[in-house]
Amino acid sequence: MTTDERNFRFTYYEKVGCISVEEKKSLNKLLQDDIRNLSKLKHFAYTYTVPAQQRSLLWSLIMGILPLHKSITEYVREQRHQVYEDLLRAVTVMRFVEGDKSRHLVLHKMWLLENNRLLHSNVRAGSQIDDNHFIEIARTLLDIFDDEMETYWIAKEFYQYTRDLKKxxxxxxxxxxxxxxxxxxxxxxxxxxxxxxxxxxxxxxxxxxxxxxxxxxxxxxxxxxxxxxxxxxxxxxxxxxxxxxxxxxxxxxxxxxxxxxxxxxxxxxxxxxxxxxxxxxxxxxxxxxxxxx
CATH class of the missing domain: 1.10.472.80 (Ypt/Rab-GAP domain of gyp1p, domain 3)
Structure with missing residues (x-):
């Protein structure tokens, strides 16, 4: 393939959000590094559409949910899972989600509890609007990812991204x-x-x-x-x-x-x-x- 053909293909993929075999290999290499490079991971997400099977991992690394050091990834993942389970158990025992089958609302209750707002949801003006923002983000992410534990953590961090947009x-x-x-x-x-x-x-x-x-x-x-x-x-x-x-x-x-x-x-x-x-x-x-x- 000539240089001009490669440049044309690269530009086209960028514009329509597709990804080629070479870019998939590049992402796999970035994810398999012993110490992942945050700048390169962000650049990949910035430039290409991320393959669905690698999206939760890439986002989690970029957002700081999982560590850049590959050797401690499973340990940190287990800690995140434990926090998720503790929060879910708490809102269930406290009967804040009794009979509630709307998973995005369950995640919202857990988020409120973690932020010490479950019993004081009206502590500041505009909190209801912010809550609705979190709910909509969580609802969307639940349709993107299968693992609810990962979804909860990504929803929390993506919500924080949107606070910068709000400002x-x-x-x-x-x-x-x-x-x-x-x-x-x-x-x-x-x-x-x-x-x-x-x-x-x-x-x-x-x-x-x-x-x-x-x-x-x-x-x-x-x-x-x-x-x-x-x-x-x-x-x-x-x-x-x-x-x-x-x-x-x-x-x-x-x-x-x-x-x-x-x-x-x-x-x-x-x-x-x-x-x-x-x-x-x-x-x-x-x-x-x-x-x-």
Missing amino acids: ECGKLKELTQILLKREDIALFYRLEKLELFDANSKLLENWYTTCFAGVICETVLVKIWDKICGGAKKIIVFVFVEMVKDIKSLIFDLRSQEELKALVETIKDHDGVIVNKAIKSWHSNNSEVEYVH
Whole structure:
């Protein structure tokens, strides 16, 4: 294969979120190192779609759930498992999950207990909104991973990632407006008329701080979450821009944010068209708008 062919293939895979045999081998090598390289692991998640069978391990290493030193991985995993079992037993004995078959709500109760909030869930303003964010993230992750112990730990750490996004929502809204003005000024004005970008509006913030959990089908949303784990925070802006461009004709018939919320949350993107377009657009604009990491 010539250099030009390899470069074309590499660029194409990057844009559509696919991964070649060479990249799979590269990831296997990174995961098998005695001391895994965190920067390289993050770069892989940032650049490629992670193979499903290796996603929980890669995310766990990046998030600090499991150690970079391979020799103590099983020991730490067992400690994580023990904490999970202790929390599950506690909320069960305390009858906070009695008869509750919704696993994401069980994980939420465990999370509240671990954070000393189970008996004091209203200790601060806005806690209910944050709780809903955790619940949506946990619900999505339960559809991605099979092991509930791993899912609990990943949900906790991914939620912490979203707290950084929440702090930067003002900047993310500004970037959203910049991109919309450049790509579709009429659509921007329509969304502005719906007051989506107003300081008091939390609709866009809620979508961004849950990284579209519950909105986009988890089987394709996970491509975006791979990149968020790798440090690509602003990719969620490109997801939103591609979503509203896709339903542009319907948006012009809306009269309120409530209608906009209902419309956007019917988008599941099962075939991944929107997500792949967002990844391609993010790559195209990467040098201009992405955080340095």
